[in-house]
Amino acid sequence: NAGVTQTPKFQVLKTGQSMTLQCAQDMNHEYMSWYRQDPGMGLRLIHYSVGAGITDQGEVPNGYNVSRSTTEDFPLRLLSAAPSQTSVYFCASSYGFGSGELFFGEGSRLTVL
Amino acid sequence: AQRVTQPEKLLSVFKGAPVELKCNYSYSGSPELFWYVQYSRQRLQLLLRHISRESIKGFTADLNKGETSFHLKKPFAQEEDSAMYYCALRGSGNTPLVFGKGTRLSVIA
Numbered sequence: 001n002a003g004v005t006q007t008p009k010f011q012v013l014k015t016g017q018s019m020t021l022q023c024a025q026d027m028n029h030e031y032m033s034w035y036r037q038d039p040g041m042g043l044r045l046i047h048y049s050v051g052a053g054i055t056d057q058g059e060v061p062n063g064y065n066v067s068r069s070t071t072e073d074f075p076l077r078l079l080s081a082a083p084s085q086t087s088v089y090f091c092a093s094s095y096g097f098g099s100g101e102l103f104f105g106e107g108s109r110l111t112v113l
Numbered sequence: 114a115q116r117v118t119q120p121e122k123l124l125s126v127f128k129g130a131p132v133e134l135k136c137n138y139s140y141s142g143s144p145e146l147f148w149y150v151q152y153s154r155q156r157l158q159l160l161l162r163h164i165s166r167e168s169i170k171g172f173t174a175d176l177n178k179g180e181t182s183f184h185l186k187k188p189f190a191q192e193e194d195s196a197m198y199y200c201a202l203r204g205s206g207n208t209p210l211v212f213g214k215g216t217r218l219s220v221i222a
Contacts, residue, residue, distance in 0.1 A: 098207065
């Protein structure tokens with residue numbers, strides 16, 4: 001039981017490049033979400049999904065896309081990377097939207113030059 | 114709107130001293146409050162939630178609706194308590210968790 005798995009752990013991009021951060025969970029959780037963690041800003045919600053085929057925007061969605069074709073996977077796409085997207089990204093899941101207990105991945109550190 | 118405020122970015126205490134990590138919230142309804150912790154090189158994880166009214170690793174937190182606070186307390190700090198602590202709120206209905214900016218606790222030997 002791996003829990004929530006994120007790849008890659010580290011990535012360096014140039015401005016304008018695109019990439020996808022992968023997130024997979026093996027706990028059959030309905031709810032999945034992406035946060036970014038920045039110094040002094042805490043954790044801010046980017047996008048979330050309450051089930052396969054359903055996604056919604058969080059607090060800071062601009063510049064990111066998500067999709068949820070399966071219960072297990074919730075990739076985060078950066079369309080055209082900008083230095084402001086340099087951050088640590090966390091994927092988290094829970095049994096349902098109403099559960100306050102999120103299970104987090106190890107994080108993906110992204111640097112945009 | 115839901116908002117969580119953690120006024121201290123960094124809190125340093127000596128081992129054995131009491132610890133209080135402050136959390137204030139803004140929400141018009143009845144919220145659920147949580148504390149999450151991130152130890153060095155470990156995943157962010159749930160520490161405790163107000164509805165459980167339990168003590169985890171010696172930490173407790175009481176929801177004070179009058180003061181809209183959910184402070185995290187421990188009577189005697191240990192070095193292994195050094196970590197980043199986040200207070201989080203979930204409003205009624207289907208709303209995502211909102212996190213505060215976090216407080217880094219450093220326990221000095």
